[in-house]
Amino acid sequence: MQALAQGRLDEAELSQAERALLDYVKKVTEAAYRTTPEDVQILREHGWTEPQIAEAVYITAMFAFFNRVADAFGIPPQGYLEANAVTK
Amino acid sequence: MADGDTKIRLIEDADATGDVAAVYDEWRQKSGRQKMPGILKCFSHRPDFLRDVMKFSDTVHFSEGHLSRRQKEAIASWVSWLNRCPY
Numbered sequence: 001m002q003a004l005a006q007g008r009l010d011e012a013e014l015s016q017a018e019r020a021l022l023d024y025v026k027k028v029t030e031a032a033y034r035t036t037p038e039d040v041q042i043l044r045e046h047g048w049t050e051p052q053i054a055e056a057v058y059i060t061a062m063f064a065f066f067n068r069v070a071d072a073f074g075i076p077p078q079g080y081l082e083a084n085a086v087t088k
Numbered sequence: 089m090a091d092g093d094t095k096i097r098l099i100e101d102a103d104a105t106g107d108v109a110a111v112y113d114e115w116r117q118k119s120g121r122q123k124m125p126g127i128l129k130c131f132s133h134r135p136d137f138l139r140d141v142m143k144f145s146d147t148v149h150f151s152e153g154h155l156s157r158r159q160k161e162a163i164a165s166w167v168s169w170l171n172r173c174p175y
Contacts, residue, residue: 004165018159022166029170051154058148059155059163066127066145067173074095075126077174 017046021056028060099132107135115142127175 003011009022024043027035043053101124104112112124112132131138149160168175 001161001165004162005169007166007169009166012162014162018162021159022162025163025166026170029167049154055148055154055160056163059160060167062145062148063164063167064171067168067171067175069130070127070175071171071173072096073098073126073130074093075098075130075175076093 017043017048020046021048021053024053025056025060028057029064094126094130096130098126098129100129104132108132108138111135111138111142114139 001012003009004022009019014022020042024035024039027039040053044050048056099108101112101122115124115128116122128138128142131141149164150157153160155163
């Protein structure tokens, strides 16, 4: 998780399927309008189900929301991963 | 940079009153922690919205769903780095 939080995708212990999902997540984050049906088909071929793909998009968009707010307010880093219990 | 030095002022734990104090207390009871996370205090100007934010993040992120909690955390970490968000 630490590797991911520092952008070192190659060092994160990910299955091929998880790596494909995170590649897709990057595209959704940076240019969702450019994602294609083929992008989604690749995920299906890695075994991801439609509900899992949809949920990945929800989490991706939700964290874009939190990231924008956190950066706009300029709150100091508090190790969101440790304090990730927004609520238990 | 203590929490107090944010670009946009937010309501600190000690200054919360009324509905903001109520929502903060709800979170403390539910999480078992005392200090409000900075990200939640960002929503202190709309405590009603803060309740919604806590609810939907609880629903989709902090619960089992179609993806495992580990996979969701991986997405969260990766997205936050992509968005250059140190939080």
